[in-house]
Amino acid sequence: MKITPRMKRIFQALLEEKEPISIKHLAEKTGISKRTVQRELESVNDVLLPYGMEFASKTGVGVWLAGDEAARAGLLAEAASSDEYAASSKEDRRKRLVLEILREKTLRKLYYYSRKFGVSEATISTDLEAVETWLSHQGLSMARKPGSGIEVEGTEENYRRAIRFFIGENIDTKLFRQLYDGDGGENYAASLQKNHLGRLLDKEILRRVHECLEGMDNQRMDNLTENAYDGLVIHLAIAINRILQQDVIQVTGEWQEKMPRDEDYRLAEDIAAELEAEFEVSIPQLEIAYICLHLKGAKHEKIQLPGREERMELADRELRQFVNDLIDAYDGQQAYLLKQDDEFMQGLLAHLQPTIVRLVHGMSIQNPVLADIKENYSEIYARCQRAAQVLADKVGRSVPEEEIGFLAVHFGAALVRLEGRKEQIRKVQVAVVCSSGIGLSRLMAAKLEKVFKDRMEMTTYGKHDITPAVEAKIDFIISSLQLEAVQVPVVYVNPLLSEADIGEIRCLIYQFERLPRKEGTGDRHTAPFDEVNRVAACISSVIKHLRCFQAPADITFDRLLFTIGERMTVQPERQEMIVDALAKREQVSSQIFAEFGFALLHARTNGVTHPSFAVCLPEGGSCFQNSYFKGISVVLVMLVPVDDSLEVNTGIMGYISSMLIEEPDFLAMAAGGNEEIIRQELSGHLNRYFKEYLGNLA
Structure with a gap:
């Protein structure tokens, strides 16, 4: 008896498993209905006999293929070597038809494809209409020539x-x-x-x-x-x-x-x-x-910025201004806070450079999570459509959905971080268990990474690796196989991750990311107090080391950076680090906010050993006169050290940053230049922040 293509799919799935699996799991893994799987397995032993293998099943345990390693290897090789094709899926058949046409690019009659796929010529004719639409999107056309067949027409570039x-x-x-x-x-x-x-x-x-x-x-x-x-x-x-x-x-x-x-x-x-x-x-x-x-048109891990000593090209200036326009178009009310997110600004700059090249030259890009974005982040996607119109106006071409989807990823991640400062959102710790073949395991992990990259930390485990020690540090498990006696929530999924699976995972992430992190097995009794101490120490440092100083009204931007460095530390090497860090941050996006009348210069640098906040005013009490400052009247400086307290430091500095917009009286008071009054006002605001922080821990 000959092995059918459907049997080979079933054999491959069973041979990839080390333990018995249920008929239901086998059906999900192969994409074949449960009833069809059962029917195929009824006569499978006659097929397996020449290979030295036997089909086995046990109620309550599952089904498996029995045989020694050599027999298993022989059957797996036979199942994997097939060039046959089961045409039961219309979508798969049409993909295969596209592939055949692209591979050969020569005249073929309907009868050739009908025989190859085992369907009627009428079915192939209908399939070709769908294929023709796909080809047209790539700039190709399909020529039907009576008596000869079908061939693809178009330029080599489009091909x-x-x-x-x-x-x-x-x-x-x-x-x-x-x-x-x-x-x-x-x-x-x-x-x-x-x-x-x-x-x-x-x-x-x-x-x-x-x-x-x-x-x-x-x-x-x-x-x-x-x-x-x-x-x-x-x-x-x-x-x-x-x-x-x-x-x-x-x-x-x-x-x-x-x-x-x-x-x-x-x-x-x-x-x-x-x-x-x-x-x-x-x-x-x-x-x-x-x-x-x-x-x-390729995406880079990080943007290539010119050195501070080099002259900034006009194209770079225009790109940074364009990024600001894009953010304003997305949401004018939240634009200011979004522009304070260094990670977001850096990522958007790096993303837009190749995006513009792709749009100008009509280059396509794949977005594997577009459907998820449109369904689950519809509001963000709709706002990105508005932002994309700014991009379309710049390049003179419409922006495809795939590109808008990538913009939504950047804006969505920034909004998560922005909301996280208010709700103390954290990354969820997740264990992933999957015993499928390496291909399915990688596909499962890759999709989880793409969909939930900014929201969870994922570690893969074998079925028997889930020990009490592992459970003590994870929030929940995502598994493609049944687990026994586990004490944490488990989401059982198909290895290919259906939309329902993604939705269930998303719900659990939403719940756990708003809960305090699990206590570790080490200093679990003191860890919360250590964290509180770090927050209190950071607040104390900001208040204690507050600086308020003046600079000449006609000072240049570069000279102001050196003045700031000198005021924040007496050590020359640290002064240089501060100047360098502030200059690089300004290159990412200008921090001069003329519409609000202030500049906010901030950076993470080894030039300071503790969080620092400073206020710089022009001598004479009017405005800075250099054209770069656009008539602002106050410069605010926020510096945090490069240490292990990044989350604590940035949370507090982010709170101060939001105060400048949400508490206009604070900015007016800072512009007054009285250091003690500024310290007293800042102390009151940070005291409220600390109480809110403690309330969130309760």
């Missing part, structure tokens, strides 16, 4: 874009990283080939491209995010594969001639030179321009 988009839609780029890094490479290579993606992207070319990039040891490439780096590898592998087939992009415009020969372009030339030597091909200038364009 490559379609390949990249298809890969992005249907496979996690982590698979490629595992493939070319050699970690589990054989399993991933088999998976790649089984899904036919290996025919779109040759794994040997992929590996050699990666080795070329790694051998360059370039800091700018090291700064790419993991997905951006994987995207670059995929882009180059596709380009090399097409060049080897003598399919090159034709000139489509003059944009590549106008592309500046900057750092990105020089890096693209270096990459091209490495690839030419490795593959013994000649890479045209237009291909180099596309490599450069990909680099400019």
